Amino acid sequence: MDGLLLEALSIGTVLGLLLGLTGAGGSLVALPLLLSLHLNLRDAIGVSLGAVALTALVGAIPRARQGLVAWQPVALLSACGLPGNAIGQWLGQFVAEAVLVIAFCLLVLWSAWRMWRNSSLPPRAATPTRYGPLVGIGVGVGVLSGLMGVGGGFLIVPALLAFTSLSMLAATATSMAVIAVVSGGGFVLYLSGAQPSLELLAGLAAGGALGVLCGNRLAVRLGGKLLQRLFALMLVLVSLSLATQKLLGGS
Secondary structure (H helix, E strand, C coil): CCHHHHHHHHHHHHHHHHHHHHCCCHHHHHHHHHHCCCCCHHHHHHHHHHHHHHHHHHHHHHHHHCCCCCHHHHHHHHHHHHHHHHHHHHHHCCCCHHHHHHHHHHHHHHHHHHHHHHCCCCCCCCCCCCHHHHHHHHHHHHHHHHHHCCCCHHHHHHHHHHHCCCCHHHHHHHHHHHHHHHHHHHHHHHHCCCCCCHHHHHHHHHHHHHHHHHHHHHHCCCCHHHHHHHHHHHHHHHHHHHHHHHHCCCC
């Protein structure tokens, strides 16, 4: 098997597994791994958007059939996220790579801290849906997606838990549906000015589909507290690896 295809399959599988398990985090891992294939930052962001979008779609479909996707928040977050994505990609043309990398690393570390902290909090009581905060989250997710190729699930899931009455499983399912739409729109914009490797995209798609379906099954079996803490530790390692690779000349 060709080396690039094998690496793409591996990256896609990791990405999909994380999305299926948590509804978030796949893109936080995908970008550093894609950079390890010696893609430049802009292409890594664009390819990450495509991989995340397709993987999230594959993961959301079975959850939707189970009635776990809340379509009203999906529509609201997507409608706000798509224009935000275009803004993020436009801003990315004027921001230096080092600044983007530093911002990405800080974002990953912040996500890790939140996930570790939230793993120790008691379950929240049901709350009525608050649409105002969801609008702001949708725009923010779109901008971050366009700027850094992230799906935004690390923002979407906590927002859904805080501002709606969705369960954790329903929040992750809804998050995947939003990610599929917003990241998919960003990938289409990226394709308008680039021609990524079809072999790379195919490998990411196949691995992502396999990983997310496995992650969906594991999500209902693993303890949430342990899973969140392991994920938080992994995010710290990702941030340190990316900083070393792109800022300290580690690759």
